[in-house]
Amino acid sequence: MNKLLLIIKREFFAKVKNKSFIILTILSPLLVVGLGALIFYLSEKNSEDVRKVAYVDETSQLTPAFTNTKTIEFTNLTAIGFKQAKSISEKDYYGLIYIPKNDSLPQLTNSIKFYSQESPGLSFISNIENRLDKRIRNLKIEKLNLDVATIKATETSVSIATENFTGEKSSKIGSMLRMAAGGGFGYLIFMFIIIYGTSVMRSVIEEKTSRIIEVIISSVKPFQLMLGKILGNAFAGLMQFIIWMIIGGAILFVITMYLGPEATKNTNSLQMTPEVVQQVQEVSNNNLQLVLQEIKNLPILTIFFSFLVYFFGGYLIYSSIYAAIGAAVDSETDTQQFMMPVLMPLVIAIYIGFSIIENPHGSVAVGFSIFPLTSPIVMLMRIPFGVPWWQIAVSMLLLILTFIGIVWFAAKIYRVGILMYGKKPNYKEIYRWLKY
Amino acid sequence: MKNVLEVENVTKTYGNYTALNKVSIAIPEGSVFGLLGPNGAGKTSLIRIINQITLPDSGAIYLDGKPLHQNHIQDIGYLPEERGLYKSMKVGEQAIYLAQLKGMSKQEAKKKLIMWFDKFGINDWWNKKIQELSKGMAQKVQFIVTVMHEPKLLIFDEPFSGFDPVNANLIKDEILKLRDNGASIIFSTHRMESVEEMCDYIALINKSNKILDGKLSDIKNQFKENKFEVGLISENENIFNVVQEKFKVTNLDSNGVNNEYRMEVTLNGEDTTKDLIKYLNSKAQINHFTEIIPSANDIFLKSVANHE
Numbered sequence: 001m002n003k004l005l006l007i008i009k010r011e012f013f014a015k016v017k018n019k020s021f022i023i024l025t026i027l028s029p030l031l032v033v034g035l036g037a038l039i040f041y042l043s044e045k046n047s048e049d050v051r052k053v054a055y056v057d058e059t060s061q062l063t064p065a066f067t068n069t070k071t072i073e074f075t076n077l078t079a080i081g082f083k084q085a086k087s088i089s090e091k092d093y094y095g096l097i098y099i100p101k102n103d104s105l106p107q108l109t110n111s112i113k114f115y116s117q118e119s120p121g122l123s124f125i126s127n128i129e130n131r132l133d134k135r136i137r138n139l140k141i142e143k144l145n146l147d148v149a150t151i152k153a154t155e156t157s158v159s160i161a162t163e164n165f166t167g168e169k170s171s172k173i174g175s176m177l178r179m180a181a182g183g184g185f186g187y188l189i190f191m192f193i194i195i196y197g198t199s200v201m202r203s204v205i206e207e208k209t210s211r212i213i214e215v216i217i218s219s220v221k222p223f224q225l226m227l228g229k230i231l232g233n234a235f236a237g238l239m240q241f242i243i244w245m246i247i248g249g250a251i252l253f254v255i256t257m258y259l260g261p262e263a264t265k266n267t268n269s270l271q272m273t274p275e276v277v278q279q280v281q282e283v284s285n286n287n288l289q290l291v292l293q294e295i296k297n298l299p300i301l302t303i304f305f306s307f308l309v310y311f312f313g314g315y316l317i318y319s320s321i322y323a324a325i326g327a328a329v330d331s332e333t334d335t336q337q338f339m340m341p342v343l344m345p346l347v348i349a350i351y352i353g354f355s356i357i358e359n360p361h362g363s364v365a366v367g368f369s370i371f372p373l374t375s376p377i378v379m380l381m382r383i384p385f386g387v388p389w390w391q392i393a394v395s396m397l398l399l400i401l402t403f404i405g406i407v408w409f410a411a412k413i414y415r416v417g418i419l420m421y422g423k424k425p426n427y428k429e430i431y432r433w434l435k436y
Numbered sequence: 437m438k439n440v441l442e443v444e445n446v447t448k449t450y451g452n453y454t455a456l457n458k459v460s461i462a463i464p465e466g467s468v469f470g471l472l473g474p475n476g477a478g479k480t481s482l483i484r485i486i487n488q489i490t491l492p493d494s495g496a497i498y499l500d501g502k503p504l505h506q507n508h509i510q511d512i513g514y515l516p517e518e519r520g521l522y523k524s525m526k527v528g529e530q531a532i533y534l535a536q537l538k539g540m541s542k543q544e545a546k547k548k549l550i551m552w553f554d555k556f557g558i559n560d561w562w563n564k565k566i567q568e569l570s571k572g573m574a575q576k577v578q579f580i581v582t583v584m585h586e587p588k589l590l591i592f593d594e595p596f597s598g599f600d601p602v603n604a605n606l607i608k609d610e611i612l613k614l615r616d617n618g619a620s621i622i623f624s625t626h627r628m629e630s631v632e633e634m635c636d637y638i639a640l641i642n643k644s645n646k647i648l649d650g651k652l653s654d655i656k657n658q659f660k661e662n663k664f665e666v667g668l669i670s671e672n673e674n675i676f677n678v679v680q681e682k683f684k685v686t687n688l689d690s691n692g693v694n695n696e697y698r699m700e701v702t703l704n705g706e707d708t709t710k711d712l713i714k715y716l717n718s719k720a721q722i723n724h725f726t727e728i729i730p731s732a733n734d735i736f737l738k739s740v741a742n743h744e
Contacts, residue, residue: 006533210521214489214514218487421518
């Protein structure tokens with residue numbers, strides 16, 4: 001037992017003292033936040049640009065639709081005629097809206113054109129279309145001699161507030177955030193398993209190629225060495241994860257403090273008018289505050305602890321397979337043929353995870369979140385949405401049983417493999433090792 | 437004499453391949469025991485079983501009279517033929533780690549390590565990484581790591597490979613010193629001259645079977661052929677023929693300078709050395725007379741050839 005601790009300690013420090021580990025641990029969260037901030041800043045900057053748009057309205061009926069906003073500035077060029085307006089617009093304006101003379105309103109709707117240097121964005125066009133729709137609709141109402149006020153009164157807008165049986169309110173942004181949290185943590189496990197599994201494999205290969213292996217296993221049992229290696233790497237991974245959580249938490253805290261007062265103001269108005277939800281999603285600045293609000297509503301502790309359990313379970317299963325592969329080969333280039341079947345379930349889990357996230361309690365989702373080779377990823381993606389405890393229990397139990405089975409199996413391959421040199425083994429050969 | 441290690445009827449098979457077939461050896465305490473054999477004979481398999489790296493299919497092993505047990509790991513020091521250290525780990529740190537795995541405490545290991553580093557004059561290596569050292573330097577560190585926990589039984593597999601003659605000699609002296617201090621040593625090698633120099637006992641393994649073992653001097657006696665190298669001074673140019681009348685003569689050397697003739701003479705059935713000397717003395721002046729004792733190399737080659 002004492003020796004196992006020694007091995008864990010050595011493996012942990014061998015990993016942690018590595019320069020690339022230190023750099024990755026500290027820089028990653030800063031990089032992620034920095035990138036996020038950059039994208040945010042750029043998209044803000046992008047939408048801040050004012051677009052100058054000219055229009056020629058030969059019907060002169062649609063002009064009221066063109067009111068200036070923060071991002072679009074309209075200029076009426078009807079007076080100088082379409083041809084001249086077109087040549088001016090080409091140089092001085094973002095684009096030109098041309099409304100030809102047409103007495104029939106239904107025909108008019110299909111004859112409006114937009115000219116521009118570059119093809120405009122979808123949202124820009126739908127913005128213009130919305131304006132014209134509204135205006136033409138009002139014109140039609142006037143023509144039919146209907147009372148505008150009466151029609152307005154018939155308009156309805158249903159807004160369903162979602163709430164689960166225990167009384168937790170959920171919003172659309174909330175469920176989006178759950179998707180992001182589930183997807184994020186699932187993906188994190190996926191990455192951790194691959195990164196640290198490969199690291200275990202490299203370390204096994206290193207011991208084999210540097211030939212220290214025989215010295216070590218004349219002092220400890222191969223199983224102790226394998227387990228120590230796996231655990232040492234796992235602790236290094238956990239430390240990295242915790243450092244990331246702390247740095248991430250600190251950054252989140254700073255952002256909350258910075259945007260704090262504004263956030264409360266906005267959430268108040270949100271509760272009063274349902275339409276604001278729609279608006280909020282469009283205006284990214286408000287979005288951020290809502291996200292902060294919703295992050296507080298997530299079952300963070302549950303996520304954190306199940307992350308630990310599934311990280312350990314999934315990682316132990318896969319890294320012992322990785323260790324066995326490392327033991328079976330002489331160099332990393334020989335690992336290819338064995339890597340495919342290992343990566344397969346992981347990749348499937350990620351795909352399944354992202355596809356079931358729309359419907360996190362469907363039977364496919366439940367099935368894959370219980371199947372032990374995919375459960376660490378899929379279950380973690382479901383947990384933010386709330387999973388019945390029995391499913392978690394069954395999934396964890398299966399995970400542990402599988403882990404024991406696979407470690408036993410991997411240890412047998414490992415024990416024989418580490419002393420085999422020169423021959424590139426195939427599956428048949430490895431199967432025979434199990435019986436030695 | 438007491439045996440520190442006894443291997444009894446050990447058999448080990450891998451699938452259809454038999455690596456060891458009922459091999460028994462006994463290592464007397466305080467001796468250097470040469471474990472010899474051609475490549476692939478089963479030496480490494482046997483060494484791994486003694487180190488509990490693998491388990492025998494059948495047979496028993498006793499260390500100090502007790503069946504081999506996990507706790508015996510710290511009583512054995514093993515320098516494998518394929519050796520290596522963690523390349524990116526510092527020398528001192530690494531040696532202490534490996535000593536701790538052998539059951540030493542950290543303080544004890546540090547003390548012993550400083551002593552050895554002083555002895556080899558390599559104190560400034562402590563904070564160097566293995567990859568910064570030359571192969572020979574790394575071998576020295578490896579040797580220290582093998583012996584620093586002062587085990588009863590030391591197993592060296594080709595300990596001199598990778599050393600220049602000066603350092604090989606240094607290591608040889610250290611091994612003999614360890615023996616004088618009471619350690620027993622299993623020494624596996626192909627270099628027969630070092631067997632000659634160092635081994636008190638040998639065992640020869642060929643094709644999974646032990647074909648010969650015992651005290652080296654006894655084995656040499658067994659392999660003696662009653663052959664003598666003789667130098668005669670005689671005016672008689674036909675002195676060979678004269679000797680050949682009564683004995684079997686081989687490897688004549690008749691350079692004739694100073695009337696000296698060299699030859700190898702083998703005794704016939706009932707003849708004794710006395711008869712030979714008497715006869716030679718009566719025919720010529722005896723310049724020198726030496727019994728030809730077979731070298732370890734000869735014994736090795738002969739035994740393996742006979743076994744096959």
